[in-house]
Amino acid sequence: MSDIAFAPAYPISIPTREILPWAVFAGLILILAVYFVGAEEGALALVDTGGVIHEFVHDGRHLLGFPCH
Amino acid sequence: MMGNLLLRGMIAGLIAGVLAFAVAYTLGEPEVNYAIGLEEQKAIAAGEDPSAEPEIVSREVQSTIGLATGILAFGAAAGGIFALVFAYAYGRATTLGARGTSALLAVAAYVAVVIVPQVKYAPNPPAVGSGETIGARTSLFFGLLVVSIALMVLAVLLARRLWAQGAWRAGITAGLAWLAAVVVVLLALPSVKEVPADFSADSLYRFRMVSLAIHAVLWAGIGLIFGALAERLIAASPRLRPAAA
Ligand SMILES: [Zn+2]
Numbered sequence: 222m223s224d225i226a227f228a229p230a231y232p233i234s235i236p237t238r239e240i241l242p243w244a245v246f247a248g249l250i251l252i253l254a255v256y257f258v259g260a261e262e263g264a265l266a267l268v269d270t271g272g273v274i275h276e277f278v279h280d281g282r283h284l285l286g287f288p289c290h
Numbered sequence: 291m292m293g294n295l296l297l298r299g300m301i302a303g304l305i306a307g308v309l310a311f312a313v314a315y316t317l318g319e320p321e322v323n324y325a326i327g328l329e330e331q332k333a334i335a336a337g338e339d340p341s342a343e344p345e346i347v348s349r350e351v352q353s354t355i356g357l358a359t360g361i362l363a364f365g366a367a368a369g370g371i372f373a374l375v376f377a378y379a380y381g382r383a384t385t386l387g388a389r390g391t392s393a394l395l396a397v398a399a400y401v402a403v404v405i406v407p408q409v410k411y412a413p414n415p416p417a418v419g420s421g422e423t424i425g426a427r428t429s430l431f432f433g434l435l436v437v438s439i440a441l442m443v444l445a446v447l448l449a450r451r452l453w454a455q456g457a458w459r460a461g462i463t464a465g466l467a468w469l470a471a472v473v474v475v476l477l478a479l480p481s482v483k484e485v486p487a488d489f490s491a492d493s494l495y496r497f498r499m500v501s502l503a504i505h506a507v508l509w510a511g512i513g514l515i516f517g518a519l520a521e522r523l524i525a526a527s528p529r530l531r532p533a534a535a
Contacts (some may be wrong), residue, residue, distance in 0.1 A: 232471045234381025235291065243292040254367035258360050276347035276426045280527035281360020284318045286404070286413035286501045288427040
């Protein structure tokens with residue numbers, strides 16, 4: 222019993238197989254969202270809106286520290 | 291469980307984003323306006339008419355709804371990614387509970403995602419930076435961001451591995467190894483020097499401090515709000531609640 226008492230007590234973790242599908246699909250969509258705020262229509266463009274996305278989030282992009290113009 | 295946790299992360303990010311927007315709007319916009327004014331003055335001095343160039347989105351929209359959309363969307367996305375990383379770190383990286391893990395993760399995220407990239411590629415207001423180098427600057431910035439996150443993950447793994455030797459020793463060894471790796475990476479990457487000589491040093495300093503402050507509010511908000519929300523969810527889950535001894 223004594224060695225159990227001294228071992229660090231980790232809380233019960235969430236199983237990896239449960240996290241993985243969420244991490245892949247939700248992670249991809251969320252990274253895409255960051256990309257649209259931070260870089261879309263800058264160095265490259267996924268959709269061509271004539272610069273509307275870039276100009277609309279422009280101030281946020283600069284203030285969040287993303288490279289802009 | 292995971293869907294609910296993700297939702298809580300995004301809600302925490304949205305709430306923190308509202309707070310960050312307040313900082314961005316009150317302290318950041320004056321510096322953005324200064325830079326845009328300078329840009330227009332230069333255009334006039336060069337014999338161009340700044341009003342001749344069509345405004346795709348008006349300044350009024352950019353500085354209000356546009357800024358809010360950008361920061362809230364970033365906040366929600368950052369909060370969601372934070373929740374996914376938390377799901378793996380909880381019960382694995384530290385022995386801390388949900389609130390402690392969340393707070394610690396927020397500090398690690400602020401250092402890896404904000405401080406390290408900004409030390410090398412500091413945020414710039416409009417009128418700083420040339421249009422031709424945007425491709426190179428974007429690659430360098432996101433490249434450094436990815437490397438910085440990887441180094442933080444490695445440092446945590448190293449600390450976990452050395453943990454049996456004592457928390458102090460593990461923390462200091464992993465911390466120094468991380469610092470050495472970060473310094474090497476920062477020195478190896480090319481610098482970007484595009485600030486015009488006549489740009490106000492004062493305004494540039496304030497702009498960069500505001501950027502750090504926006505992120506500080508955002509990540510502190512995510513760490514604390516998500517920690518509280520996750521703690522409740524985990525306490526209510528029969529599977530994750532430790533069995534009463
Ligand atoms: Zn810009």
